[in-house]
Amino acid sequence: MSAAHQVVEVNKHVSLYRGFTIQRLPRSAVDKNHRYQVTKDGMYYGQEFAQAEAIRTIDGLHHDHEIWCERLGVSVVVGEVTNCSEPMNGN
Secondary structure (H helix, E strand, O other), X not given: OOOOOOOEEOOOOEEEEOOEEEEEEOOOOOXXXXXXXXXXXXXXXXXXXXXXXXXXXXXXXXXXXXXXXXXXXXXXXXXXOOOOOOEOOOO
């Protein structure tokens, strides 16, 4: 079972979750609903149609990262998706 993570609402358009930014984009003539853009450190990870979908996308990125770190034999740094620099066996 995974640990619960908190969504921190910065303002009505921006939330933070597990180090990622979820930005609520305005409606347009083409897109009648709000969209939610996922970014981290200037990297774009896509748009979703609901905040819950954006959170699932981020959770999926974390899960995939943990699998790759395990395959590479490095430890997963808690709360950091982009760092696989610490070897698990201490070498």
